[in-house]
Amino acid sequence: MRCVFVTRDRFPSSMYKKLEEVGRVEVYPYGESPWSTRGVPKEVLIDAARRCDALVIYIGDLVDKEVLDAAERLKIVSTVSVGVDHIDVEYAKRRGVAVAHTPYVLVDAVADLAVGLLIAVARKIALGDRLIREGRASPVWGSLMGVDLKGKRAGIVGLGNIGVAVARRLLAFGMEVVYWSRRRKPEVEFALGIKYVELDELLSTSDFVVVALALTPETERFFDREKFGKVKRGAFFINVGRGRLVDTEALLEALEDGRLAGAALDVFDVEPLPPGHRLAKLDNVVLTPHIGSAAVETRERMAELAAENVVAFFRTGKPLYAV
Ligand code: NAP
Numbered sequence: 001m002r003c004v005f006v007t008r009d010r011f012p013s014s015m016y017k018k019l020e021e022v023g024r025v026e027v028y029p030y031g032e033s034p035w036s037t038r039g040v041p042k043e044v045l046i047d048a049a050r051r052c053d054a055l056v057i058y059i060g061d062l063v064d065k066e067v068l069d070a071a072e073r074l075k076i077v078s079t080v081s082v083g084v085d086h087i088d089v090e091y092a093k094r095r096g097v098a099v100a101h102t103p104y105v106l107v108d109a110v111a112d113l114a115v116g117l118l119i120a121v122a123r124k125i126a127l128g129d130r131l132i133r134e135g136r137a138s139p140v141w142g143s144l145m146g147v148d149l150k151g152k153r154a155g156i157v158g159l160g161n162i163g164v165a166v167a168r169r170l171l172a173f174g175m176e177v178v179y180w181s182r183r184r185k186p187e188v189e190f191a192l193g194i195k196y197v198e199l200d201e202l203l204s205t206s207d208f209v210v211v212a213l214a215l216t217p218e219t220e221r222f223f224d225r226e227k228f229g230k231v232k233r234g235a236f237f238i239n240v241g242r243g244r245l246v247d248t249e250a251l252l253e254a255l256e257d258g259r260l261a262g263a264a265l266d267v268f269d270v271e272p273l274p275p276g277h278r279l280a281k282l283d284n285v286v287l288t289p290h291i292g293s294a295a296v297e298t299r300e301r302m303a304e305l306a307a308e309n310v311v312a313f314f315r316t317g318k319p320l321y322a323v
Helices: 013-019 042-051 065-069 089-094 107-122 125-133 161-172 186-192 199-205 225-230 248-256 296-316
Strands: 003-006 024-027 054-057 076-079 098-100 153-157 176-180 208-211 235-239 260-265 285-287
Touching (some): 013 024, 065 089, 076 296, 098 296, 107 208, 161 176, 176 199, 225 248
Parallel strands (some): 003 024, 054 076, 235 260
16 A cells, blocks of 8 residues: 655645545654644655655755655655755656645735735834834834835846736835846736846846745855845845845845845745844844745645645646646
């Protein structure tokens, strides 16, 4: 009988039920919220790769060469995420292991959060909340002054599905939207009325830089000291892609020397962000703990889709969404 190994014990029950259609389901006693990005121990993944036919994982569960080398029976890795930077996809291919993910179903939720973060940092929402709770808020003219969105330029870096969804939303706020992506998207430019610009121009002219790139070996530390050196003085930086797209030290410098007016971040190079981190000490930074897709309906759909990928693979030889 096939064995399907799931690294979290509190995914929606519909997921485990679906997986039972194709094999015996083994569940790791993870204990925490299933959506914590703290990965399961390497030995657990190695052991599962050796004994099982399918692995269902979440962000943080590192399926690298070592795990894939242990794959004796493993045929498919299905992640409950669209991002696959925690999986060595090329090596999996070489080892004959399929990789599946959950695109599309989370796009609106992540775009909603990106816009929420943008407004939160532009209008000091999180800071205002903090000041009230600490009994320090005074409704004085001139305090907690933010900036308008209307008429400002938003530059989206990485116009994938999430980037497009963010663009749609920001246009509704009366913003001018420009983008840079490795591939130009004339059809989206035409449909939405947004403009492609070179990256340097985007950085030097945008009031808000919104990052929705995938993390790959080519995009790791994409935002380094040089790029932050090019951003318009007083711009805001929003990242809903992955933390390792950004050199955190360079970001901190840009915030501390005032080049950036603020930042709003859902993702970090180390997750969870260690307590007392320098980012958490800055009033002009809004932080959320990787909750881009954390809406009940979206997360349920992601979990179901990850299971459907496994079922489709064993029934037809192909997952619904192969990477
Ligand atoms: P997508 O449609 O596949 O878009 C991927 C984006 O990354 C595209 O803009 C693509 O550029 C760009 N890209 C990929 N490889 C690249 C490379 N080697 N060099 C330069 N650009 C590259 O995926 P999506 O659904 O929009 O998701 C984008 C990312 O958001 C995911 O990979 C994930 O890391 C992140 N995400 C975060 C959360 C969260 O909770 N914060 C949730 C979901 C996703 P082109 O289109 O121009 O090729």
